[in-house]
Amino acid sequence: MRKKIVAGNWKMNTTVAEGALLAKQICFLAREMETSAEIIVSPPFTHLESVGRILKEEKSHVALAAQNCASTESGAYTGEVSVNMLKELSCKYVILGHSERREYYGETNEILLKKINLVLAAGLHPIYCVGEKLEERESNRHFEVVASQIKEVLYKLRGVELANVVVAYEPVWAIGTGKTATSDQAEEMHAYIRRVIADKFSSYADQTPVLYGGSCKPSNAKELFAMENVDGGLIGGASLIAQDFAAIIKSF
Numbered sequence: 001m002r003k004k005i006v007a008g009n010w011k012m013n014t015t016v017a018e019g020a021l022l023a024k025q026i027c028f029l030a031r032e033m034e035t036s037a038e039i040i041v042s043p044p045f046t047h048l049e050s051v052g053r054i055l056k057e058e059k060s061h062v063a064l065a066a067q068n069c070a071s072t073e074s075g076a077y078t079g080e081v082s083v084n085m086l087k088e089l090s091c092k093y094v095i096l097g098h099s100e101r102r103e104y105y106g107e108t109n110e111i112l113l114k115k116i117n118l119v120l121a122a123g124l125h126p127i128y129c130v131g132e133k134l135e136e137r138e139s140n141r142h143f144e145v146v147a148s149q150i151k152e153v154l155y156k157l158r159g160v161e162l163a164n165v166v167v168a169y170e171p172v173w174a175i176g177t178g179k180t181a182t183s184d185q186a187e188e189m190h191a192y193i194r195r196v197i198a199d200k201f202s203s204y205a206d207q208t209p210v211l212y213g214g215s216c217k218p219s220n221a222k223e224l225f226a227m228e229n230v231d232g233g234l235i236g237g238a239s240l241i242a243q244d245f246a247a248i249i250k251s252f
């Protein structure tokens, strides 16, 4: 049985106080529900300490993720946050390779490989995002694009390391646009991702959680999560409303 995961990516939203309230609401709703899914919240860096404290105080099983980390261990890198700093704040996961990071901050597969290696070396779990842009899908290059994002990064790991990686398929054209991949489109790509992973890591591919991200919301989560190779979701907008996030988690 593969692990099921629902992770909320808050992006650059909420004040520290609003984030604390949202974390408390999510802990409350998580306590009320029965779910086999691991629940993760990923607030901005500035909120990690307070949200992490709330998750502990509320004795919730909600795990903490950072949205990024530096590609170097420590030193003179103004404005960067190292993976050891995140570990100290009880982060279990780090989201890496989100399309917004690739697009706006020039993160290449090469940089992402460095980050993944640091995250794994620190004993944390990367949530590695892959996904094609609209023009890449329209020109039928979506499989090729996603395969290269996997091969240039995950293929460089050892199998035992891959066992600690979560993959998130996020078609860029579906992120924050209200357009969702159909459950068939998601399943087709998730099954493909698993096959590409299996080509290199035959004994690990079956265990790797592959999450769907891109306008996943209470109204479509059930259909998406029912797909054989969809192991949960990476949720943006809908994770900022505790009730919607909880409804998505309950869609399993």
Ligand code: PEP
Pocket (backbone or CB within 6 Å): 009, 170, 174, 175, 176, 177, 178, 213, 214, 215, 216, 234, 235, 236, 237, 238
């Ligand atoms: C995301 O950016 O990870 C995401 C899935 O966003 P949204 O759910 O808002 O499309």
